[in-house]
Amino acid sequence: MSIINFKSFIKHLLNNRLYTLITIIGFAFSLTFVLLLSVYLKNELSINAKQEKKDRIYHLRNEDFSTFAPPIGKWLQSKFPEIEAYTRVFENTAVIKIPRKEDMVMFNSLLVDSTFFTIFDVELLEGNKSSVLNTKNSIVLSKEYAQKLFGDKSPIGQQITLNKEIKCTITGVFDNLSKDTHFKKVDGLINFKLLGDIWNYPKILTSYGNCSFDFYFLAKPNTDLPSKAPQILQMFKKHFWIYRDKRVRKVIFEPLKDVYFSKISGTGIRQNNKMLIDILMLVVLLILILAVINYVNLSIAQSGNRAKNIAIRKLLGSSRATLIFQYVLESIILVSIAFSFAIILSFLAENTFNELMNTTLNLKSFFSTTTTVFIAVFIVLLGFISGIIPALNITKVNALEIIKGGFRRKTKGLYSRVLISFQYIIVIVLLISAMVISRQSNYMLHKDLGFNKDNIIKLPFYIDTSQEEALRSELLKIPTVNSVSFVAGTPVDGGNNNSFIYNDKPVSFQVFKVDSAFLKMMKLNIQPTGTAYSKNGIWINKTGIRTLELNSLPNSVTIQDSTIPILGVIDDFHFKSLKEKIGNLIIYQMDSTDYPWSMLVQIDGKNIKPTTDKILATYKTFTEGIPIEFNFFDTTIARWYAKEKRISTIIKYFTILSIIIAIIGIYAMSVFYKQQRIKEIGIRKVNGATVMEIVVLLLKDFIKWVAVAFVISVPIAWYAMNTWLNNYPYHIHLSYLFFIIAGLFVLILAVLTVSLHTFSAARKNPVESLRYE
Secondary structure (H helix, E strand, O other): OOHHHHHHHHHHHHHOHHHHHHHHHHHHHHHHHHHHHHHHHHHHHOOOOOOOOHHHEEEEEOOOOOOEOOOHHHHHHHHOOOEEEEEEEEEEEEEEEOOOOOOEEEEEEEEEOOOHHHHOOOOEEEOOOOOOOOOOOEEEEEHHHHHHHHOOOOOOOOEEEEOOOEEEEEEEEEOOOOOOOOEOOOOEEEEHHHHHHHOOOHHHHHOOOOOOEEEEEEEOOOOOHHHHHHHHHHHHHHHOHHHHOOOOOOOEEEEHHHHOOOOOOOOOEOOOOHHHHHHHHHHHHHHHHHHHHHHHHHHHHOHHHHHHHHHHHHHOOOOHHHHHHHHHHHHHHHHHHHHHHHHHHHHHHHHHHHHHHOOOOOHHHHOOHHHHHHHHHHHHHHHHHHHHHHHHHHHOOOHHHHHHOHHHHHOHHHHHHHHHHHHHHHHHHHHHHHHHHHHHHHHHHHOOOOOOOOOEEEEEOOOOHHHHHHHHHHHHOOOOEEEEEEEEOOOOOOOEEEEEEEOOEEEEEEEEEEOHHHHHHHOOOEEEOOOOOOOOOEEEEHHHHHHOOOOOOOOEEEEOOEEEEEEEEEOOOOOOOOOOOOOOEEEEEOOOOOOOOEEEEEEOOOOHHHHHHHHHHHHHHHHOOOOOOOEEHHHHHHHHOHHHHHHHHHHHHHHHHHHHHHHHHHHHHHHHHHHHOHHHHHHHHHOOOOHHHHHHHHHHHHHHHHHHHHHHHHHHHHHHHHHHHOOOOOOOOOOHHHHHHHHHHHHHHHHHHHHHHHHHHHHOOHHHHHHOO
C-alpha cells in the first residue's frame, strides 16, 4: 500500500468514526471470546499429550465402572507377557499432624504402586523416580503441600503421621499432578501397599471381594494389549465373581487419550465432557463467522462512500488486482488493531473466565514464539477472508457505472439476502438454545427430588461409635439444631452398591444403612406393609419392588437364602442426579456393629453461620481437633449440574455477543439501504408519502428476511435441543413458546434498530435527498 493510499484509508476511517469504532469494537469483542475459548480448548485437548508413553498406557474398565480388585493386576501380568507394568490407583483422605505443631490438617492423596513413576511422566522436583515409592511407608508430597508443612526447607527424610498412628517417610516432591494429566490435584502419593494398614485390613491386598481400585497398564512396545480383551473376558467369567455373576459383561482397555473425556468416571480422575468441548468448538467457529459477516456487512454499507474513490483510481490506471490487494490489506490492518484490543480484553476477563469454566488459564504462558507466529498467520488469514468479499464486490463494477450510480443497483441483492439472514438464523437458534438449556438447568436444580434437602448439613464421621449418642445429645442442645442422624449412605452420595442373584438373574441395589432419625429427617413417603417391627427389617423403594417382582405391599423378601421382613415401601425418590433414572434401593437399619460414614444435622435455617460454627465447635471436642469439612445437601446437588450451568452461561454470553453483532449488522444494513434508496425516499416524499409510510416501506425487506431466517432456524433449533434434552431421563418439554419468543425478539430487535436510523432519513427534506443524486 502506497503512502497516498494509506493516507486515504486513514482519512476514510477518521471521516467515518462511527463505522471505524463499530468495526473495531465488534471484531475486538468477538476475538476476545475466540482467544479465551481457544486457549481453554488447547489446554483441554492437550491433557495427557505430554505423556511419553501415552500410546501404550491403558485404563482398565468395563461397561459400567472402572474399579477392580487389588490382585487383578498381578494376575493379568503373569498371564499376558504384553503387559510391561501396571499400577493401582485409589483416592484416600487422611489426617496428618503438622510437624512441630499441634494442628492437624487434611491430606488428600492417591495410593499408587511404585511403577506409577515408570508408567506416567510426573515431574519430580526432589527424589529419584526409580526409588521414591519402593518402601511401603514412603510418601511423595506435592510442592504446594510440602511448602505448607515445611516452608522452604527440603522435606526429604522427614516423617509425618497419618491418622495419628501410621508413620510415613517423605521420599520425594512432585509438581502439580493435575497440570497436564487427567488426575485430580492431590497433596501426595502413597505406596499402595500401605492400604492394608490404613484400613487395618491387610488381606485387602490379596482379596478379590472388594472392587474399588482403578488400574492402568503399560503395554510393551509393538504389542496390542486391547486385542487380549476377549481372552481376559473368558478368564474373568470363570474366576472373577463380578463377571461370573454377570454383574458386568465387558473388558475394555481404554487408551489414555480417551480417559479425560470418558463417560465412565474413575478413582482420582478429573474429567470433562466431550459434548461441552464440541459445543465450544462450534461456538468459536460461529463467532468467527459472525465477526467476518459483520465486517463484510459494514464494509459493503460503507462501499458507497468509497466507490467514487475506487472509480477515480481505476480511471487513473489502477488494476483491479491492486485495488483488491489494498482492500484486503486494509482489512488485515483493522483485524490487527481489533486483535490488539482483544488481547487486552482477554487479560481483563481471564479471572472471570477461569471462574466460569472452573479452569486456570495462563494467557501469559500461551504467547510463545510458536503461538505468536500462528496468531500472525491467523490475523492475515482472517483479514483476507473478511476483506476479499467486499473487495471483489466493490472492484468488479465498471468505473463509469460507479460514477453514474450503477454500483448501488448492482450491490443491493447479495448483502440483504444472504449475510444478514445468516446472522438472524444464528441469533434465533442461540436464543432458543439459551432458553432451553437455562430452563433445563433450573428444572434439575429445583425439581422435587422426593426427599427433604433443605437446611441439612452432611459431615464426615470421625469418632468412635460409642460416642454417637453423646455427640447427638450435645448437638441437640444447640437451639437451632432440629435433628441429628448417623448414616452409611444418603440421597446425595448414593450409598453403597449390593449386587446379588435373584430368581436366577443378577440384580443391583443401592443400599443405605440409617438410624431411626433418618426417615423422619428426609420426610420420605412410606407405606407400611403391616409387618411387625423387626431389627433386621428393611424398606424398599417402588422401583425395587418391581424389579424383585413382588406385590405392592410385600411382607418379606428372600435374598441370598435369607428371608428379610419388609417394614414399608418407599415412594421413589432420586438418590442420584437427574441424569440417571431412579434405581433400586434398600434401606437397612443401622446396628451397633455398623460404622457410619456420615452425620446429618438438620437446622432450622435461621442464623446459618453462627449455627454451623457451633456445630463444628461441638464436633471438634469429640474429634480431638481433626479438621472437618461439611456441605449442605442443596450445595452438593447444585454441583451435580455444574456442567449444565457452565454450558448455559456460555451460551448466554455467546447469545449476548451474537445479539450485539446482529445489531451492528442490522445497523449497517439500514445505512446501506438508506444509501441505496435515498432517491426513492425523496421522490416518494415529493409525491406525498408520510414519514411512517416510508419507514414501513424500508422495514418490509427486513421483516421478510427475519421471517425467512425464522423458518430456517426453527427446525435446526428443534433438532439440536430435542437431541440434547434426550440425554436426560428427566427433562422439560420443548415448548413452542421458546420459538415464538426468540422469533419475536429478533423481529423487534430488527424493527427498533432499523426504525431508529431510517426515521431520521425519512424526515429529511426531499430536496436534500435528491440533491445527492
